[in-house]
Amino acid sequence: MDFDAAAATWDDDEQRARRTQAIAAEIRSRLGERTYHRALDFGSGTGALSLLLTDRFDEILLVDTSPGMLAAAAGKIAAAGPALAARVRPLPVDLTSHDPAGRPEPGSVDVVYTSMALHHVPDVVRLLRTFHALLAPGGLLLVADLAADADGSYHGHDEAFGGHHGFAPADLRTALSAAGFATAEVSTVFVVRRAVDGGERDYPVLLAVASRVP
Numbered sequence: 001m002d003f004d005a006a007a008a009t010w011d012d013d014e015q016r017a018r019r020t021q022a023i024a025a026e027i028r029s030r031l032g033e034r035t036y037h038r039a040l041d042f043g044s045g046t047g048a049l050s051l052l053l054t055d056r057f058d059e060i061l062l063v064d065t066s067p068g069m070l071a072a073a074a075g076k077i078a079a080a081g082p083a084l085a086a087r088v089r090p091l092p093v094d095l096t097s098h099d100p101a102g103r104p105e106p107g108s109v110d111v112v113y114t115s116m117a118l119h120h121v122p123d124v125v126r127l128l129r130t131f132h133a134l135l136a137p138g139g140l141l142l143v144a145d146l147a148a149d150a151d152g153s154y155h156g157h158d159e160a161f162g163g164h165h166g167f168a169p170a171d172l173r174t175a176l177s178a179a180g181f182a183t184a185e186v187s188t189v190f191v192v193r194r195a196v197d198g199g200e201r202d203y204p205v206l207l208a209v210a211s212r213v214p
Ligand SMILES: C[S@@+](CC[C@H](N)C(=O)[O-])C[C@H]1O[C@@H](n2cnc3c(N)ncnc32)[C@H](O)[C@@H]1O
Pocket: 003, 016, 020, 042, 043, 044, 045, 046, 049, 063, 064, 065, 066, 069, 093, 094, 095, 096, 114, 115, 116, 117, 120, 121
């Protein structure tokens, strides 16, 4: 998918909006009552998820490699006013690259969350290790992503797609453990319904919650 081209209308999809709300509600409940200093939203897109969580963090970094997505996010942040703009910042860095330029300091992030972006990353364990390094001891990682899609039909229409066809819970746990995270709880947070081959198909979205052991 061309995320730059999709950015202008990304927030118009009603089911996507409900998915984002469901993920935000579950993240909110997993965070508990306390507020945290800094969050990083990996593959933030237009920032829709983070804009539902601004009361839980002093600062949120919206990390995305799509200039179009980050421009859409910046427009929404600017419209919300300078107080929010001082706390929610688009950050155009690629955490999958070998170049550490522009990244937050290691150990400076309290919570990393990501929605529907991990399956676009070829080397998942390497990225999870990067999240581990960015997180402070005791920090939390919440990964919302597509459950294993055995026939690849979720991305079937997208010939350019080169990522993962979702994740089985056991594979997510293994990858998180390989990256140094403590036991991950994995649950279903939403079910996407799509028209496929003349019928309708359900695609569960998982939420994995893991912590960086102090
Ligand atoms: C399917 S969209 C999800 C957007 C948003 N999180 C949501 O739930 O609607 C995947 C996002 O991941 C971003 N992305 C893909 N690879 C990335 C990378 N290596 N680093 C940062 N963002 C990436 C894309 O630009 C896109 O905005």
